[in-house]
Amino acid sequence: MMALRYYLAYKLSYREIEGIFTERNIHFDHSTLNRWVIKYAPQLEARFRKRKRRVARSWQMDETYIKIKGKWVYYYCAVDKHGAIIDFYLSEHRDEPAARAFFEKAIGSSGLPDKVVIDQSGSNIAVLDTINVRLWLSGYMLSMIEVLTVKYLNNIVEQSHRKVKGKMHQCLGWKSWIGAESTLAGIELCSMMKQGQRHHS
Template identity: 40%
Template sequence: MGELKGMKELFAGRHFDREIIVLCVRWYLRYKLSLRDLVAMMAERGLDIAHTTIMRWVQRYVPEFEKRWNGYARRSGRSWRVDETYLKVRGRWVYLYRAVDRDGNIVDFRLSPKRDVAAAKAFFRKALRTQLRAPVSITLDGYAASHRAVREIPNEDEAWKRTKLRSSKYLNNLIEQDYRGIKSRTRPMLGFKNFDYAAITITGVELLHRIRKGQFALHRLNLKDRAAPAI
């Protein structure tokens, strides 16, 4: 992951104050605003900011904010509900794989250009790296590729040997409802023009979603040897 930069170093050389940058990035990720909405809102405060500048801030700072917050992340439960939804990038569908635990806490997510066995396995590997332990159970809907991925992945990594596969449309209502918060935010963004930009933006939206759910051990912010989150 690399050493985290200090806050002063992270924002060094920027024309606008750190508070303005963080505010624009947070509002863009949190509320149903387009980049041009934010430009208009900043203009009312006497600030002339181009929408492309805010877009660059999102790209530059979301990965840094995520690194900082992940240092305080709580591990999710071990009963995962997994599903995928779709978004458009340059007029083509891409797929957002997501998992929540039985309490609705976000386990992990991954944006993928494809929806197949390899994509599902890539998501499960990412989730394992995030959680540092495999789930006791994975609940899926009826999509065959994801079922195959769960059946095959124990042959590639023994960490998954004890994971049980369940299929239940009813139990997966939890994650389908959780998608609403993500889609309600991405809809006003008026479509993504670039896959990498979409992936970073979704990372920021998911981060704010996790913060609202209380998935971070904020009592640890008094540790003197760790950089506090900015967003």
């Protein structure tokens, strides 16, 4: 667990962590650590969610690009107005189905927001408009989401991307989808823990 935390929380490679533990007479191969990340990071993130604190209802959402097997894919993430992580989602495409899947996941885990700040991505706007139409038709007009678009989104959600981008550059892009998903879940888990997003009672 300590080796896992070192990799997910800091800018250390598998081989560097292998070396740190070898100095302490604890021996494992760097490929073993890779398998630990894939196996345990998603499990730990899923357990954390069961005790995750509620987030504010003002969200900021953005997507960035990362490289998997030499191909650029898209990483969606939202944080609340305090910088607390709401949810994240990895997609091969940056389009309306991907945006819909992300918002369904985020709303499913954290409830409906009052406001969402996004860039001027047409797919994100279209999905939020669809959600608002459904709320209107269902009689939940007071629950409709206020949507604010900012052409050049430069806010706290982009700060959240830095660790993800840093790890991507360090490993020169992920070699597998499952490796990327597992590592991203672990990175966000460490960020949530650092921000105190867990109930202790």
